[in-house]
Amino acid sequence: MIFVAVGTQFPFDRLIRCVDEWAAAQGIEVLAQIATGGYLPKHARYERFMTTEAFNTALQQASLIISHAGMGNIITAIESSKPIIVMNRQYELGEHRNNHQADGLEWMAKLPGVYTAKTCEDLRILLDQHDNLSAGSQLGHERRQRLINFIDQAIRA
């Protein structure tokens, strides 16, 4: 099963439609979290919003995550050892209030297990080889602990 999630703030019809049409042609099971999207998937099952619990269950059951380029989904996918494809929202298309997801895509692409797409065409190329996309290993433990230790000291200061 492929799990596609667009976050809670905005719709992302371009992503949902792209995945839905590809999956319909391939006959692959998809669960989509579509927020306030106007495009309703014809092939994929969908929810508009999900509880953390339902979200985590879907994440665990999925073999691949597809997401807007939001930090939350990337962090949870990496922590769950799932490969993730992210597509950035574009300010020019009215998909976000600024273009920080486009900026983010550059460094996200460097994370192991994270694959990036700017367009539906990019995404389809990745989806056609979805069996070969592998998860990254748990990373950044040391960097995270260093930050936590510093905050702990700052709290005590």
Place this chain on the structure above:
Amino acid sequence: MSTQHKVFAISSPGGHWIQLTRLCAGLEAQHQIVYALPDKLFKPKGQQKIYSIVDVSADDKWKLIPCALQVGYILLKERPQVILSTGAAPGVVAILLGKLFRIRTIWVDSIANVQKISRSGELVKTKADVFLTQWEHLSDQQQILFKGSVL
């Protein structure tokens, strides 16, 4: 060991919240943490104390007022020694109120902001007692510090 502090942790839902909870997971053993989040979908884990607050973003500024009233009330009731936020708008509200109430404030700018400090971060850069970025190249080693990142 040293004394436990009461920490008020607040952020927007989504990525900011994921980052905040990952940081707090490493602080819960040492400190008492009270959370606030504008999201009804979230269910607390175990002993976590979470206040649900009005959702607010830079796009709907009028909601800052009810948000500020709620956060102000929680601060007066809980009396935390420290406020910790990863952003965005609710964090700004909390940092500014923290300044007013003389509570120590810590801002961790979201890892999503890689080219420059976030818009909400810019609003509190000179207000927060400790201001952290998660990108080394954004640090000026004085006001904006880099001390690690969630990933």
